[in-house]
Amino acid sequence: xxxxxxGVADIECVTPDLNGVPRGKVMTVEGFLSERRLQLARxxxxxxxxxxxxxxxxxxxxxxxxxxCPQADQVxxxxxxxxxRALAICEAVxxxxxxxxxxxxxxxRKVVNQYAERGWRPVVATELEFFLFEPxxxxxxxxxxxxxxxxRREVGAGAFSVSTxxxxxxxxxxxxxxxxxxxxxRDTFMHEMGVSQFEINFVHGDPVxxxxxxxxxxxxxxxxxxxxxxxxVCMAKPLARVPGCSMHIHQSIVDQASxxxxxxxxxxxxxxxxxxxxxxxLQHCMAELTLLMAPYVNSYQRFCHAYASPNNLCWSHxxxxxxxxxxxxxxVARRVENRLPGAxxxxxxxxxxxxxxxxxxxxxxxxxxxxxxxxxxxxxELVLPGTLHEAIHRLDRSxxxxxxxxxxxxxxxxxxxxxxxxxxxxxxxxxxxRFLGSQV
Ligand SMILES: NC(=O)CC[C@H](N)C(=O)O
Numbered sequence: 111x112x113x114x115x116x117g118v119a120d121i122e123c124v125t126p127d128l129n130g131v132p133r134g135k136v137m138t139v140e141g142f143l144s145e146r147r148l149q150l151a152r153x154x155x156x157x158x159x160x161x162x163x164x165x166x167x168x169x170x171x172x173x174x175x176x177x178x179c180p181q182a183d184q185v186x187x188x189x190x191x192x193x194x195r196a197l198a199i200c201e202a203v204x205x206x207x208x209x210x211x212x213x214x215x216x217x218x219r220k221v222v223n224q225y226a227e228r229g230w231r232p233v234v235a236t237e238l239e240f241f242l243f244e245p246x247x248x249x250x251x252x253x254x255x256x257x258x259x260x261x262r263r264e265v266g267a268g269a270f271s272v273s274t275x276x277x278x279x280x281x282x283x284x285x286x287x288x289x290x291x292x293x294x295x296r297d298t299f300m301h302e303m304g305v306s307q308f309e310i311n312f313v314h315g316d317p318v319x320x321x322x323x324x325x326x327x328x329x330x331x332x333x334x335x336x337x338x339x340x341x342x343v344c345m346a347k348p349l350a351r352v353p354g355c356s357m358h359i360h361q362s363i364v365d366q367a368s369x370x371x372x373x374x375x376x377x378x379x380x381x382x383x384x385x386x387x388x389x390x391x392l393q394h395c396m397a398e399l400t401l402l403m404a405p406y407v408n409s410y411q412r413f414c415h416a417y418a419s420p421n422n423l424c425w426s427h428x429x430x431x432x433x434x435x436x437x438x439x440x441x442v443a444r445r446v447e448n449r450l451p452g453a454x455x456x457x458x459x460x461x462x463x464x465x466x467x468x469x470x471x472x473x474x475x476x477x478x479x480x481x482x483x484x485x486x487x488x489x490x491e492l493v494l495p496g497t498l499h500e501a502i503h504r505l506d507r508s509x510x511x512x513x514x515x516x517x518x519x520x521x522x523x524x525x526x527x528x529x530x531x532x533x534x535x536x537x538x539x540x541x542x543x544r545f546l547g548s549q550v
Contacts, residue, residue, distance in 0.1 A: 130456030164525035346452030354412030391471015422488035
């Protein structure tokens with residue numbers, strides 16, 4: 111480790127909070143190498159996006175500490191900071207050595223363990239969409255696409271164009287170098303449908319590893335964008351009348367003994383009962399768990415105009431209007447794509463919710479609906495909550511959620527989300543002034 115950190119002065123020791131924002135402390139490399147114990151106030155994991163904390167009852171009356179335990183395989187020198195800084199993803203551990211009940215990384219680890227107890231290994235891949243914009247100093251104004259190398263601002267028609275992305279080549283070169291340094295294999299990246307909207311696809315792998323990579327990638331994206339005079343925006347819906355940003359999750363399950371994908375029958379190559387029940391579990395549970403994939407008011411704006419961003423739990427073969435899509439693939443790669451999470455979601459939580467729902471379906475033999483075909487209308491029971499209010503209410507009422515993730519976690523999460531909703535309700539938007547101001 112000390113060789114890897116030669117030339118590094120400081121290490122950012124971070125853990126994801128409930129929203130997936132990296133929180134922690136910067137430690138000297140000497141302190142880090144001597145394994146000096148690093149502690150952080152427990153309530154930090156429940157920090158809301160505006161910066162405040164819910165009532166202390168949700169994180170312990172004594173406002174005590176957690177220990178941040180660096181994960182040896184997630185210590186990386188950061189090339190965008192002149193190699194003088196490194197970052198370590200830490201697991202948040204209670205003083206008694208238990209994984210913290212408030213840690214979203216620990217929530218995901220527990221779900222993966224439940225698969226391991228059955229002899230299975232879930233495999234996931236995330237896809238992350240984001241926009242690049244000019245820094246926005248007046249938040250009453252809409253975001254503006256940046257000016258590219260050719261001195262022009264992209265105005266449209268850039269979707270899937272390689273040359274349009276090349277206008278921002280210095281930025282993307284630094285992102286590529288950053289991915290290599292963070293140990294994130296690159297699959298594809300592309301210009302998406304929106305003006306200055308991009309997508310990066312991660313190579314599939316272990317769920318905790320992929321969530322770590324997605325978390326690190328988002329962190330790097332923000333930092334490198336600032337260095338290039340840009341902002342990287344992973345809001346679910348940053349611009350009106352333009353597609354939003356998703357974090358699609360592809361999921362399959364491998365049997366540890368045989369190495370086979372349990373969604374495909376080895377001899378017939380047909381879908382298995384486990385495949386059907388996995389889909390049935392997502393259909394049964396995900397409406398109650400929507401808040402874990404769509405955590406802000408803005409998340410629901412992505413759902414309300416269908417730019418390939420479904421708000422339903424219908425499943426379908428290769429149809430982007432269905433929340434659960436089965437991509438065309440070889441039988442060996444049969445997988446379920448959950449298209450519901452936005453890029454604003456905490457990757458640990460979105461992956462945990464999706465995998466836990468699928469496992470619930472396998473354990474309980476949940477039968478899926480008939481697959482949706484062509485243009486379809488989702489039945490009421492397969493429509494997601496349409497607002498943050500409703501999603502909070504559904505999660506609050508969910509016994510399944512408390513059973514899967516523990517009451518401490520769900521209650522803390524709800525407390526933070528309620529604070530964020532109340533803060534939003536304190537704002538009167540331009541729309542309200544424009545249309546309600548003089549008419550009603
Ligand atoms: N390529 C796509 O599938 C587009 C997804 C869409 N941008 C969404 O928000 O869900």
